[in-house]
Amino acid sequence: GAGVSQSPSNKVTEKGKDVELRCDPISGHTALYWYRQSLGQGLEFLIYFQGNSAPDKSGLPSDRFSAERTGGSVSTLTIQRTQQEDSAVYLCASSLVWGGATTDTQYFGPGTRLTVL
């Protein structure tokens, strides 16, 4: 079956511009996550969506970052007034959460490589 997809795969933008990154989770997965990975680093949690619950935004680094998830499926991560330090790979993951389970395997997309000039 289809995995998590992300678009675009690469994005080059100028400092100060806004960017939108898209994530299509695995069909039927109710949980969706955004992470950021800088060169040679681990994954930094940004935001988490679970069903109709309010998202966990605790990892967003500044108010220039926002995300939404429409219809419980596709998600868009928006970075306003981009800065050079925003350059990184942005990864999306989804997981299937059911019943009372609070842990489940996250499956990752290929990422969007953002370069801010």
Place this chain on the structure above:
Amino acid sequence: GESVGLHLPTLSVQEGDNSIINCAYSNSASDYFIWYKQESGKGPQFIIDIRSNMDKRQGQRVTVLLNKTVKHLSLQIAATQPGDSAVYFCAENYPSGATNKLIFGTGTLLAVQP
């Protein structure tokens, strides 16, 4: 200026040898652990997981060992192949209300020499 290259712990092994990648996790209350493999230019790929009520789990050519006493996790790869070359991340799930949020380690670069 920006540094170039990876600053990750590196494990170099010969093709055919067994590899052991270690990870120390943070929280004694973590209840679920995953190993991911990340090849260059790709997203992390699930390898194997283990829950805290177990101390060993085996997959195809891979084994994960969990030592909760010392908060240590290891990934063993049998008969390592060139295709195993990648960065390996461990992740722990630390229960925090309703959030299913994984905490990732910094990763280990596995380099397999032919």
